[in-house]
Amino acid sequence: MTIAKDFQKQYHLRILKQLQENVKHSESLDHPGSKVTFPIDQDVPESDPHSKVFFFDIDNCLYRRSTKIHEIMQQSILNYLMNVLSIDEEEAETLNQGYYKEYGLAVRGLMMFHGVDALEYNKMVDDSLPLQHILRPDLQLRQVLCELRQKGRINKTWLFTNAYKNHALRVVRLLGIADMFDGITYCDYAVESDSLICKPDPRAFEKAKLESGLGSYSNAYFIDDSGNNVEKGLALGMCKCIQVVEDDHVDKILGDVPMGALVINSISDLPMAVPELFK
Structure with a gap:
C-alpha cells in the first residue's frame, strides 16, 4: 500500500x-428544544398575501462566529x-x-x-x-425567539440555510431551539449539480418564499451573516434585512454590509434591530 x-x-x-x-450523541439529546417539532420536506402550502415570515440563517448567525466552527x-x-x-x-x-x-x-x-x-x-x-463539543443550549437565544413568537407580530419563523438538512437540524437541536421554528428551507444536496441552488441565488429565495407560504417579499424579515445574501434580500424587497457582524469582523468573500441593512453584533440583539416585533 x-x-x-x-x-x-x-x-x-x-x-x-x-x-x-x-x-450516538444526537440520539441522547433530551434538553428543551432538542427535538424538531416542525415538518421537514412538507408539501408546499398555498401562499398567503398577508403572512409575515422571519427567515433565519443558521451557521455563524444562530451561533457566534467566535465558536470557530x-x-x-x-x-x-x-x-x-x-x-x-x-x-x-x-x-x-x-x-x-x-x-x-x-x-x-x-x-x-x-x-x-x-x-x-x-x-x-x-x-x-x-x-x-x-x-457537540462546541455548541450548548443557548437559553438567551431561546428566550428571544420565544418572545418573538409569543408577541404574534410574525406568523412564522423559518430556517433558511445553505447547509444540507442534516447539519442544519443538528445545530438547532444542540442550541436547544429546534422547537422555535415552523419549517426549514435548506440546500438540497440530493439533486444534480445544475439543480443545486443556494443563497444568494434569487431562486433560493424564491424556494424559501414558496415553502414558507410567504405571499410577498415585502412581508419578510431576514437575518444572515453574509453581506451578499443580505444584499439579495434587500434587492428582492424584503421588509427588513439584518446582518450579524460579530466584533466588526466582515468576511470579504461573503461581501460587505450592504446599504439599507441593519447590523447587530449577536443574534440575541435582535430586539434592538426590530423592536416593533417585540412590542
Missing part, C-alpha cells in the same frame, strides 16, 4: 469513528479535498475559496467540475464535525 493510500484509509477510519460518535469546517473541507481529489493543501484551498466565492457554496463547484457526490461530501465534511 502506498503512503497516500494509507493516509486515505486513516482519514476514512477517523471520519467513520467521528460520525458514529456524533450519531467556520474554521473547523474549512479545515474539514480541505482534508476532504486533499484525500478524495489527491491534491495538496494549497490547491485544495484555492479550489475551496474559488468555488465558495463563485457559487456561494464550494460543493456546487466540486459537483460541476470534479464529479463529487454532494451527499457523500456532506457526510464526510458537515456531518463529521464534532459540534
Whole structure:
C-alpha cells in the first residue's frame, strides 16, 4: 500500500469513528428544544398575501462566529479535498475559496467540475464535525425567539440555510431551539449539480418564499451573516434585512454590509434591530 493510500484509509477510519460518535450523541439529546417539532420536506402550502415570515440563517448567525466552527469546517473541507481529489493543501484551498466565492457554496463547484457526490461530501465534511463539543443550549437565544413568537407580530419563523438538512437540524437541536421554528428551507444536496441552488441565488429565495407560504417579499424579515445574501434580500424587497457582524469582523468573500441593512453584533440583539416585533 502506498503512503497516500494509507493516509486515505486513516482519514476514512477517523471520519467513520467521528460520525458514529456524533450519531450516538444526537440520539441522547433530551434538553428543551432538542427535538424538531416542525415538518421537514412538507408539501408546499398555498401562499398567503398577508403572512409575515422571519427567515433565519443558521451557521455563524444562530451561533457566534467566535465558536470557530467556520474554521473547523474549512479545515474539514480541505482534508476532504486533499484525500478524495489527491491534491495538496494549497490547491485544495484555492479550489475551496474559488468555488465558495463563485457559487456561494464550494460543493456546487466540486459537483460541476470534479464529479463529487454532494451527499457523500456532506457526510464526510458537515456531518463529521464534532459540534457537540462546541455548541450548548443557548437559553438567551431561546428566550428571544420565544418572545418573538409569543408577541404574534410574525406568523412564522423559518430556517433558511445553505447547509444540507442534516447539519442544519443538528445545530438547532444542540442550541436547544429546534422547537422555535415552523419549517426549514435548506440546500438540497440530493439533486444534480445544475439543480443545486443556494443563497444568494434569487431562486433560493424564491424556494424559501414558496415553502414558507410567504405571499410577498415585502412581508419578510431576514437575518444572515453574509453581506451578499443580505444584499439579495434587500434587492428582492424584503421588509427588513439584518446582518450579524460579530466584533466588526466582515468576511470579504461573503461581501460587505450592504446599504439599507441593519447590523447587530449577536443574534440575541435582535430586539434592538426590530423592536416593533417585540412590542
